[in-house]
Amino acid sequence: MSVAPGPDRAAVARATQIAAHQVKRCYRHPKVIRSARAITTTLRVRYAADGTLIGLPEVARQSGVTPENAAQAGRMAEAASLAVLRCQPINLPAELHQNGWDEFELTFSPGGAA
Numbered sequence: 836m837s838v839a840p841g842p843d844r845a846a847v848a849r850a851t852q853i854a855a856h857q858v859k860r861c862y863r864h865p866k867v868i869r870s871a872r873a874i875t876t877t878l879r880v881r882y883a884a885d886g887t888l889i890g891l892p893e894v895a896r897q898s899g900v901t902p903e904n905a906a907q908a909g910r911m912a913e914a915a916s917l918a919v920l921r922c923q924p925i926n927l928p929a930e931l932h933q934n935g936w937d938e939f940e941l942t943f944s945p946g947g948a949a
Contacts, residue, residue: 850928851939854882858941861922865914871907873899876915877942884932886924892916895940915943 864872875898881889894912919941 846928846931847936847939850931850936851941854880854925854927854939855941857925858918858922862918862943863914865907865910867907867910868904870901871904871911872945873901874904874908874911875899875942875944876912877940878912878915878919879938879940880919881938882923882925882927883937884927884929886927888919888923889937892919892941899945911943915941918943 877895877897878892879895880892883889892915894916897908897912900908
């Protein structure tokens with residue numbers, strides 16, 4: 836029994852950058868206290884071959900959360916999720932889907948979006 840090879844890691848990295856660039860234009864900073872802008876949110880997303888989401892984005896992790904800004908972490912995660920939802924469908928390389936790729940992570944950082 837042979838195992839089908841997965842997608843090329845470099846190709847996945849390029850595709851993730853392409854997706855991040857597309858989603859970045861849909862990100863809107865929420866009205867939060869200044870210290871909340873230090874929160875970085877990473878979402879796990881799944882896309883179909885046509886660039887539409889499969890399910891909803893899931894928060895994989897957040898960093899930069901402090902006692903001072905913890906109450907704002909949910910708003911930062913929501914802003915990231917809304918950007919992903921607003922920007923579909925996105926253009927992704929179809930050949931990666933043929934090799935079993937459909938899930939990756941997008942990170943929304945204080946210096947910008949995805």
